[in-house]
Amino acid sequence: MYLLNLIFRNIFRHKLRTGLTILGITIAILSFGLLRTVIDAFYAGVEASSSTRLVTRNAISLIFPLPVSHKDKIRQIAGVQLVSWGNWFGGVYIDEKNFFPNFAVDPKSYLELYPEFVLPEDQKAAFFRDRKGFVAGRKLAAKYGWKPGDTVTLRGTIFPGQWDMVMRGIYKGRDHTVDESQFFFQWAYLNESIKKSAPLRSEQVGFYMIGVTNPSIAADVAANIDKAFKNSIAETLTETEKAFQMSWITMSEAIVIAIRLVSFVVIFIIMAVMANTMAMTARERIGEYAVFKTLGFGRWHIAGLIFGESLLISLIGCACGIALTFPAAKAFGAELSIFFPVFLVSDETIIMDISAAIVVGLIAGIFPTWRSIRIRIADGLRRIG
16 A cells, blocks of 8 residues: 555656656557547448348449349249348439438338338338338438438439439437448339430349348358359359458558558557656666665565556556547547448457556566666665765
8 A cells, every 4th residue: 555655656756747648648549549449430331240141243343233133033042031132322412522322222121131220110111102212321311401201312423313302211220330321212213213214224233132041051042142143144243241341341451451550650659658758767766766675675666666657657648548539539430420430439449448558558667677676775875866
């Protein structure tokens, strides 16, 4: 208890130095936490993927369509429980800066396949009835002030024209990991409109979403689907939803690696700052440690003083950094909600913050401790005065 009290007193003997060091650690932990949260946001879609869902696309590339007739053959494959389909629409709302994911889907099968999109029954029924109806996530609706009954016009890019749709529902996520910024409408509306303007592009879909009866047979089902369309005019590539999401992450892998490296560089920098602070502190107290040795205190006591002070400073800064990470992440996520629809500080990030603070505190105390316990009493006493 006495040793702990002495550590507390030592920390604040140089208030400015200690305060600046804690501030530096706070900023480092805040930066580290935000960067790790950005990385988690990149993988949010992967983590939210279901092990019972497959995605089928054109084997050449996602930009090439598949015939809608494929759905009948896919349904006949053993292990397939449900088939849905859709197209990436790529529409623009008013201005190009208003970007959000928008899809044309088969409403009934899509909502059955994605139970994490929770929609009130009356809104769901209204969506099914209205061929020009659409559903948007809670975050997206709040951003633009949409409410059921409002007419929203998207300007098509992949499918040119002005597309008028009526909001029929607002879904919310079943849990905090669900993306609430999506927009989806009826694929039948898209298909019927294309038949009039570009008949050759009709009766085609961009992808199939497939529900399997058991996750353990997902790989076999995927192989059987691709085998069924082998050597056809539209061969398929089927993979698990997780693998499909990962394929998007690999396109920005260099960015993710860079962010990951920067997050660790931040920790190394603050480690150097912390080590310098502890070295200065120990150098100033060499005489005091010599007196402790004279009074019979052993090496472990002196090591405890130095490591205790280093760890406590580091953990105080860590606590401040963690406390600031949550409001900072909330503000950051609100500003970039379109790019990072799920931006939450995970438990793993907090554990990494604390672990980093402990490592910084321990490493910063190694050299000052080694120097202090090795110095002879006579040499230490010469520094007093």
